[in-house]
Amino acid sequence: MEGSISEPDVLSKRSKFVYSVGLVLNDVTSSMWFSYTLVFYNRVLKFPNAFSGYLLLIEQISNASLTLFVALICDRTRTGLFHYGKRKTWHLIGVICVLISFPFLFNLCIGCQNSKFWVQFVYYMVFIIIFQFGRACSQVTHLAMINELTHEDDERIALNSYRLAWAFFSNLYVYTMASILLGFSATSNELSITSADAPIFRKLTFIVVGFGLICMSIFHVGLKESNPTDQGKEYYTELTSESGRTLKKMAWKSFLCEKEFYQCTLLWMSAKVIIAVIQMNKLL
Numbered sequence: 001m002e003g004s005i006s007e008p009d010v011l012s013k014r015s016k017f018v019y020s021v022g023l024v025l026n027d028v029t030s031s032m033w034f035s036y037t038l039v040f041y042n043r044v045l046k047f048p049n050a051f052s053g054y055l056l057l058i059e060q061i062s063n064a065s066l067t068l069f070v071a072l073i074c075d076r077t078r079t080g081l082f083h084y085g086k087r088k089t090w091h092l093i094g095v096i097c098v099l100i101s102f103p104f105l106f107n108l109c110i111g112c113q114n115s116k117f118w119v120q121f122v123y124y125m126v127f128i129i130i131f132q133f134g135r136a137c138s139q140v141t142h143l144a145m146i147n148e149l150t151h152e153d154d155e156r157i158a159l160n161s162y163r164l165a166w167a168f169f170s171n172l173y174v175y176t177m178a179s180i181l182l183g184f185s186a187t188s189n190e191l192s193i194t195s196a197d198a199p200i201f202r203k204l205t206f207i208v209v210g211f212g213l214i215c216m217s218i219f220h221v222g223l224k225e226s227n228p229t230d231q232g233k234e235y236y237t238e239l240t241s242e243s244g245r246t247l248k249k250m251a252w253k254s255f256l257c258e259k260e261f262y263q264c265t266l267l268w269m270s271a272k273v274i275i276a277v278i279q280m281n282k283l284l
Helices: 013-044 049-076 086-105 117-149 153-183 195-222 229-243 259-283
Strands: none
Touching: 013 049, 013 086, 013 117, 013 153, 013 195, 049 086, 049 117, 086 117, 086 195, 117 153, 153 195
16 A cells, blocks of 8 residues: 555654655766766766866756745645645656756767867756756755655654765765776876766766666655645644634744754755765865
């Protein structure tokens, strides 16, 4: 029997597992992107340093803006396509966008391999934006599902823990595959990666995407989303009766007045920057 988002608050181990693999495609592609982007574009494609930096800047700007856009649109979506569920519909859109864009980011420019750098720059920029839109769709909706899967704090913490555990494993998987492929290459090592290694990066990309696709299939087949409206109303009524007062939804502007919002933002941003810098310094 499929796990359902409208099931009781205590989830089965199977449901937790199925949910936890729902962001693996994002995790493996993000790990490869942040770890090997500068290496690939500088050493394989021979891009000038400025062009590679601009691509990373575009990635960061598009990720920030598209994540906000997807979050607003997703919450305002009433139903999914063909009764599939609004969260999983957006998640599936994200998966498709990642699948059709990421393989091009670590491959030679198709039809413009010998063109000027600015032509190749535009080529990769388009796929970067599509990739970031897909990442945003999958990440926002996958995280939002936690509140619809269960109302128990312990269960929500467990789901987040399993999700982060798969993120750790995804990073380990990417580094292991990259080490094996580059280690067995006659032309590649940690200090010498050249244009001749383009097929290796292409092979690594397909291995990474293939593993992510398997996990996405498990998630979409194994987890059935249903309309949580009735369950949400029931839980809201229960909280109201227990607290003895009317509960109001928190407006998005109210978050700007909470100091915890800025603490979490600063901590998360600092951690991501430190990890990205350490990874790139080890490879460059």
